[in-house]
Amino acid sequence: MANRGYFSGRIGFILAAAGSAVGLGNIWKFPYLAGQNGGAVFLFIYLLCIFLLCYPVMVGEIAIGRRAGLDAYGSYQKLGGKKWGYLGLFGIMVGIFILSFYNVVAGWAFGYFLHISFGDLLQEDNMGSFFGLFVNDILDLSSTKGLANSNFLFSLIFMAMTAFIVARGIQKGIEVANRIMMPALYVILIGIIIYSLTLPNAMAGVRFYLVPDFGELKIQTVFEGLKQAFFSLSLGMGTLMTYGSYLKKNENIASSAAVISIADTSVAFLAGLMVFPLVHFLQFKLQVTEVATAGPPLIFIVLPQIFQEMGVALGRVVGGLFFLLVCFAALTSTISLLEVPVAYLVDQMNMERKKVVWGIALLIFVVGLPSMMSQGMVPFLNKLTFYKGQDFLVFVSDMCDISLTVGGCLMCVFITYQWRIHNMNEELEEGNEGYNRSFLKKYLNFTIQYVCPLLLGILSILIIIDKFFGIENVF
Numbered sequence: 471m472a473n474r475g476y477f478s479g480r481i482g483f484i485l486a487a488a489g490s491a492v493g494l495g496n497i498w499k500f501p502y503l504a505g506q507n508g509g510a511v512f513l514f515i516y517l518l519c520i521f522l523l524c525y526p527v528m529v530g531e532i533a534i535g536r537r538a539g540l541d542a543y544g545s546y547q548k549l550g551g552k553k554w555g556y557l558g559l560f561g562i563m564v565g566i567f568i569l570s571f572y573n574v575v576a577g578w579a580f581g582y583f584l585h586i587s588f589g590d591l592l593q594e595d596n597m598g599s600f601f602g603l604f605v606n607d608i609l610d611l612s613s614t615k616g617l618a619n620s621n622f623l624f625s626l627i628f629m630a631m632t633a634f635i636v637a638r639g640i641q642k643g644i645e646v647a648n649r650i651m652m653p654a655l656y657v658i659l660i661g662i663i664i665y666s667l668t669l670p671n672a673m674a675g676v677r678f679y680l681v682p683d684f685g686e687l688k689i690q691t692v693f694e695g696l697k698q699a700f701f702s703l704s705l706g707m708g709t710l711m712t713y714g715s716y717l718k719k720n721e722n723i724a725s726s727a728a729v730i731s732i733a734d735t736s737v738a739f740l741a742g743l744m745v746f747p748l749v750h751f752l753q754f755k756l757q758v759t760e761v762a763t764a765g766p767p768l769i770f771i772v773l774p775q776i777f778q779e780m781g782v783a784l785g786r787v788v789g790g791l792f793f794l795l796v797c798f799a800a801l802t803s804t805i806s807l808l809e810v811p812v813a814y815l816v817d818q819m820n821m822e823r824k825k826v827v828w829g830i831a832l833l834i835f836v837v838g839l840p841s842m843m844s845q846g847m848v849p850f851l852n853k854l855t856f857y858k859g860q861d862f863l864v865f866v867s868d869m870c871d872i873s874l875t876v877g878g879c880l881m882c883v884f885i886t887y888q889w890r891i892h893n894m895n896e897e898l899e900e901g902n903e904g905y906n907r908s909f910l911k912k913y914l915n916f917t918i919q920y921v922c923p924l925l926l927g928i929l930s931i932l933i934i935i936d937k938f939f940g941i942e943n944v945f
């Protein structure tokens with residue numbers, strides 16, 4: 471087989487995997503989920519999921535990838551035979567669907583970055599209707615101030631940037647991009663937090679975010695926390711398996727996974743600390759007790775309103791930086807998503823990397839079109855009758871969320887009954903000499919063989935029941 475390439479070392483791998491993890495999930499989804507689900511209570515559940523369920527799955531996933539040294543399909547197939555290969559294929563399909571809708575939202579963020587920094591979006595008087603029109607008419611060929619309004623175009627460009635990076639290979643493409651974007655992301659994030667904490671009424675936001683209200687604890691909080699943790703850590707579909715296959719043998723998997731988990735969780739936490747003071751600043755300015763913070767409106771409607779309140783000049787800078795941050799976060803995730811099917815075709819079909827990258831990127835862009843058109847343009851996709859009237863993008867995203875926890879559960883079953891836990895331990899001992907005598911080994915073996923498959927299995931079933939029938943109606 472041709473030389474597949476490697477990350478240059480531990481830092482390169484960790485940055486790339488953390489880059490995959492840190493994304494729209496952290497900056498867009500986490501703050502509003504936390505807001506909807508009782509703030510600190512949600513944070514608590516989320517952390518519990520990470521410790522107990524996600525960290526072990528992450529270690530296992532990377533170990534499988536590094537041991538096999540292949541793409542997601544190849545890894546399962548090499549260590550477990552053809553049947554298990556299908557689990558890898560399932561993961562690859564899920565990755566394709568995630569990227570298909572993820573790239574649409576990334577395109578919106580890219581469009582907003584351009585319109586705020588270089589256009590006159592901040593002069594808009596109704597951000598809500600602007601967003602509505604913006605996502606609705608994807609082919610809008612008119613332009614404001616020389617900037618196109620078509621988010622078909624923005625998504626296409628975003629996918630092209632993703633493909634450009636992935637086509638350059640592991641070290642020169644993926645690693646270099648993450649080495650630039652990840653530190654920049656942290657700097658911008660911390661800069662905006664410091665600024666937002668100085669705004670009037672900021673502390674009310676912090677309090678809302680951090681003081682728990684256990685009255686809010688519902689079973690759905692657990693579901694949301696678990697799904698969000700899996701999505702946010704890029705687990706359960708083979709991203710980290712694929713990245714793991716480019717990790718050298720002398721690197722310590724268990725400690726790398728810990729750093730990745732902590733990096734991802736800290737960005738999610740910090741994103742909340744950035745957003746809620748801003749939201750409460752707006753409430754103070756508008757003299758209202760509440761502004762809608764759920765779903766897309768949060769970053770595409772509420773935040774731009776806040777940047778507007780700052781005045782055009784400052785708003786351009788802070789707002790522009792904010793959307794640049796979102797674009798960086800999204801891009802380091804889209805490249806990891808694209809790498810999964812690319813690795814599969816390169817490893818299994820011996821195809822040429824560059825051609826595969828551009829071909830698959832185009833294909834996924836096309837798969838994403840229904841999601842893009844589901845925001846108003848095509849009424850049928852906007853209100854799915856079989857899915858409680860939700861739109862197609864939400865439907866695909868929900869199905870992917872469920873597939874991730876199911877994938878994680880089956881991966882633990884694979885390690886326990888097929889590959890065998892002692893083989894995983896052998897892989898984890900590489901690059902980590904004391905591992906066999908450590909408490910960590912006991913913890914990982916216990917969680918991967920018993921806790922994860924059981925809890926992930928039960929919770930996945932409950933999540934599916936809740937999605938389609940509403941859990942209250944069933945129990």
Ligand code: PHE
Pocket residue numbers: 490491492493494495496568701702703704705709803806807
């Ligand atoms: N973890 C990414 C985010 O939080 C999304 C993602 C999911 C990326 C699965 C890769 C695989 O936005």
